[in-house]
Amino acid sequence: MATFDTKRLEIFVQTVNTGSITAAADLLGGTTSGASQQLRRLEQETGQPLLRRRSRGVVPTEAGMILAAHARKILSRMDAAQADLDDLTHGRRGSLVIGAFPTVASSFLPVVIERFKSQYPSVTLSIRSTRLDQLVNDLERGQTHLSLLWDHPWRPLTAEGIRIDELFRESFVVLVSRHHRLADVKSVSMGDLAAESWVVRAQNHPVVEVLDRAATAAGFHPSIAMYANDYQEAQAMVSAGIGVALAPMSAVDVPHPGVQLLSLGEAAPVRRIMVGQREERVYSPAEMAFRTTLIESVKGRHQGDSTPPNSQY
Structure with missing residues (x-):
């Protein structure tokens, strides 16, 4: 032959x-x-x-x-x-599995995906949205290429073998009904809310600890009126006057029409939004391109920021 x-x-x-x-x-x-x-x-x-x-x-x-x-x-x-x-x-083909969590998957991530797909239409994207511990586990086991992660200043996220880089920080804001006595003010303190009932996330959601810490620092223990399954439900209950709520800005990227967002000013709790990748491996061109798009999207969003004061989102 x-x-x-x-x-x-x-x-x-x-x-x-x-x-x-x-x-x-x-x-x-x-x-x-x-x-x-x-x-x-x-x-x-x-x-x-x-x-x-x-x-x-x-x-x-x-x-x-x-x-x-x-x-x-x-x-x-x-x-x-x-x-x-x-x-x-050049990163124009291939496939990527991206880890994410619900609030960022419903707000910031779609902007990134739209920009990435316009530049690299032949790269196949899969998104896994889950809890923080599972996101880290997926990275460690190589089940995702890179993942969006979060942490709070009092408990920085560390994971052996995972490279973690901050993308941006976002503030927590207070949600009140448009008929609430404070609905017309732009900024409040946690002390102003000591007598309020609160709507919080259920199942030991991280926002419960954020609220407890902020309330304790202001000298009171929050009275819980309802444990909501998600932020959409929490907003709906706030709009109906069941209570007020605390939420990160990305959770209210599309606010309920019956809800007003109030800034907590310089005292607002914050959380970091980060990107994680497994160390000691060669990153594919598509992966590096997606990371670059993440960073560019953060810069673009920051320049067009219209969120309440102290939000760096």
Whole structure:
């Protein structure tokens, strides 16, 4: 079985296409003598004459026409393979699994995805939205390529083997009904809310600790009126006057029409939003491109910030 050299096949196809060894050599940046030598070697490999010389150029033999038809397909597939590899090298193809948590997945992340997909439409994205501990576990086990993470100043997130970089910080804000006595003010203190009933997230959600810490610092213990399953439910109950609530800005990216957001000023609790990647591995071009898009999206969002004071989101 003959083993074909793709360079020789390329010279042969161009010779058949142009009807001239000289023209083929010119197109490929070579010499006529060099092309003739490669064609003779190709004929030796096939064991058959491939070209018939005429007074004005050459024409393929029957064997030459068969080989040319197959060679065109081979060269076309090789070009496609090289293009795919080039795309992969530049991050335009491949697949990524991104870890996220609900509040950022419903606010900031879609902006990033839209920007990334417009630049790299052939990269397949999968999103896993779950709890913080599972996000870290997925990174450690290699089930996600990179993940959005969060922490609070009093408990910085550390995970062995995970590279963690801060993207931005966001403040917590107070949610009150538009009919609340404080609805017309822009900023309040936690002390102003000591007598309020609170709507908080259920199942030991992290915001419960944030509220407890903020309330304790203000000298009171919060009275809980309801444990909500998600921030949409919490906003709805706040709008109905069941109580007030505390939430990170990304959780109220689309506020309920019956709810007013109040800043806690410089005393507002904050949390860091970060990106995590597993260390000691080579990051794919697509992964690095997504990371770059994350950072660019953060800068763009910050420049267009219209959130209450002290929010760095």
